[in-house]
Amino acid sequence: MGAVVRRTVAVVAAIVLYLEAVGIVVINGIMATFVNGQSMSVDGLDPDVMAAGTWVMGGVFGFFLAVCGTLFLVAALRDRGPGRWSRVLLVSCAVVHGVLGALTVGLVGWHAFAFLMVVLGLIVLALLQYGGTEPEGSGGGAAPGGTGPSVSMDKGPVVGDGPATA
Numbered sequence: 001m002g003a004v005v006r007r008t009v010a011v012v013a014a015i016v017l018y019l020e021a022v023g024i025v026v027i028n029g030i031m032a033t034f035v036n037g038q039s040m041s042v043d044g045l046d047p048d049v050m051a052a053g054t055w056v057m058g059g060v061f062g063f064f065l066a067v068c069g070t071l072f073l074v075a076a077l078r079d080r081g082p083g084r085w086s087r088v089l090l091v092s093c094a095v096v097h098g099v100l101g102a103l104t105v106g107l108v109g110w111h112a113f114a115f116l117m118v119v120l121g122l123i124v125l126a127l128l129q130y131g132g133t134e135p136e137g138s139g140g141g142a143a144p145g146g147t148g149p150s151v152s153m154d155k156g157p158v159v160g161d162g163p164a165t166a
Contacts, residue, residue, distance in 0.1 A: 028058020081130030
C-alpha cells in the first residue's frame with residue numbers, strides 16, 4: 001500500500017508542476033506582449049529588452065518547474081527516491097514556492113497563495129514519502145564508520161538478521 005501512495009503523490013506532484021510550468025510560460029508571454037505592445041519601460045529601459053527578458057524569465061522558470069516534475073515522475077516510475085542533487089533541486093523548488101506564496105498574498109491574493117501552498121505541500125509530501133529509499137551509493141545504507149546498523153524510514157532500525165526488539 002505504501003508504494004502505491006508514494007507513486008501517486010509523486011505523479012500528482014509531477015502533473016501539477018508540469019501544468020504550473022505551462023502556466024508560467026503563458027503568463028510571462030502575455031506580460032511580454034503587453035510590455036511590447038504598449039512600449040512600456042521602467043526607468044528608461046528599452047521596451048524590447050524588457051519584453052525579451054520577460055520571455056526568457058518565463059522560459060527558464062518553466063523549464064525549472066518541468067525538470068522538477070520530471071524528477072518526480074522518474075521517482076514514481078522507479079519507486080526510488082531522488083538522488084542527492086535531484087533532492088537539492090526539489091527542495092529549492094519547495095523553497096521557491098514558499099517564498100512566492102508569501103509574496104503573492106499581498107500582490108495577487110489569497111487564491112494564488114492557497115494554490116502555491118498546495119503545490120508546496122505536494123512537493124514536501126512527495127519528498128517525505130521517498131525519505132529512506134535513496135538509490136545505492138547516494139548516501140544511504142550503512143551508518144558512517146562501516147558495518148553499523150542501518151536505519152530506513154520505512155522499516156525502522158535493522159539489527160542483525162532478525163527483527164529489532166526493544
